[in-house]
Amino acid sequence: MQIELKAADGHRLNAYRAGPADAKRALVVVQEIFGVNRHMRHVCDAFAAEGYAVVCPALFDRVERGVELGYAAEDVARGRDLRAKVDEKDTMLDIEAAAAALPGTAARGIVGYCWGGTIAWWGATRSHSFKAACGWYGGGIAGTRTEKPACPVQLHFGEVDASIPMSDVELIRQAQPGVEIFVYQGAGHGFGCEERGSYKPADADVAQARTLAFFAKHL
Numbered sequence: 001m002q003i004e005l006k007a008a009d010g011h012r013l014n015a016y017r018a019g020p021a022d023a024k025r026a027l028v029v030v031q032e033i034f035g036v037n038r039h040m041r042h043v044c045d046a047f048a049a050e051g052y053a054v055v056c057p058a059l060f061d062r063v064e065r066g067v068e069l070g071y072a073a074e075d076v077a078r079g080r081d082l083r084a085k086v087d088e089k090d091t092m093l094d095i096e097a098a099a100a101a102l103p104g105t106a107a108r109g110i111v112g113y114c115w116g117g118t119i120a121w122w123g124a125t126r127s128h129s130f131k132a133a134c135g136w137y138g139g140g141i142a143g144t145r146t147e148k149p150a151c152p153v154q155l156h157f158g159e160v161d162a163s164i165p166m167s168d169v170e171l172i173r174q175a176q177p178g179v180e181i182f183v184y185q186g187a188g189h190g191f192g193c194e195e196r197g198s199y200k201p202a203d204a205d206v207a208q209a210r211t212l213a214f215f216a217k218h219l
Contacts, residue, residue, distance in 0.1 A: 005057060005101055007093040013061035015098055016041055019048035025219040026053040026106035028098045028123070028130070030116030032193070033079030035060050035067035039195050043113070050212060053106055057098040059119075062086050071196050083115055091119060092126055099129040107131050107219035111211060112138065113192065117155075124149035132218035134211050137161060137189050142168035145175040154180040154214045156207045158187030158198075182210060 003017045016036050019026070027047055031040050036058045044054045060067040063085040069075040095110070102108050109132040112120030117138025124133035125147035133149070135141060136156045142164070153176070157169050166183070173181055184191060184207065188198040192207055 003055075003101065005055075005094070005097040007090075007097040009090070009093055011062065011090070011093070013094055013097070014058040014065070015101065016044055016056040016058075017054065017101070018044045019053040020051065021053065021103060023051055023053035023103055023106050025051065025215060026055075026102035026108050027215070028095060028102070028108070028110045029054050029056040030095070030110065030112030030119045030123075031056060031059060032114035032116055032190075033083045034069040034071065034075060035079075037068040037070070039193050040113075042194065046208070047111075052215075053103050055098045055101045057094050059086060059091055059094055062090055062094070071190075071193070088122070092122060095119065095123060096127060096129060099127070109133065109215050109219050111215075112136070114138070114190065115140070117141065118144070121149075121153065121155075122147075124151050124153045132215055134214055136192055136207065136211075137164060139163050139189075142171050145172045149176070149179070152180075152214070152218050154182075154211065156182050156184070156192075156210070158189060158191045158200075158203075159183050159185045160187065161189040163189050180214070182207065 110123035111134040117135035118140035120135040184203040190196040191200040192204040
């Protein structure tokens with residue numbers, strides 16, 4: 001269902017909520033650069049089916065409300081343009097608002113994909129609202145790899161991701177030896193998205209199983 005959140009600076013944004021209201025574990029799910037679209041709702045519903053309470057904030061509401069893009073070249077270009085207009089500090093205010101909307105007694109984690117994978121990393125390094133953070137193919141993690149996480153982190157990358165070279169993944173490994181990192185051989189960017197040409201169901205299933213095990217351990 002759609003809900004409205006209010007960030008600390010007064011900004012109001014939409015979010016997708018799923019899962020039981022009395023869940024013991026809860027997640028902020030962070031969008032790709034394509035908005036809270038059908039794929040992101042699918043991701044949320046999958047976690048909800050595992051018993052998680054989930055909130056996925058519409059981070060583009062800061063610049064344009066109701067954004068839901070597909071995965072064609074023009075959608076990628078538009079998504080990148082929108083992302084460039086969103087301030088990192090404002091994004092974290094929206095993430096905190098999403099965390100506050102989760103059940104108060106639940107242990108809270110954060111998981112994100114693409115742009116959201118980087119934001120999930122920031123959820124570990126720039127917030128104290130989460131007990132665990134998981135990022136899938138976050139392209140900005142290498143650039144902020146020296147930030148100190150305040151909770152356990154698990155990261156997933158595709159070996160042949162054109163936007164995240166293995167040299168970046170190695171830099172993250174060197175900077176964060178305590179972070180659990182998985183690389184999927186032959187997988188590209190977005191390998192976990194069922195609506196993209198790069199989708200690899202087997203790798204997506206393994207990554208999801210690892211993600212669920214990670215949260216089961218730390219939340």
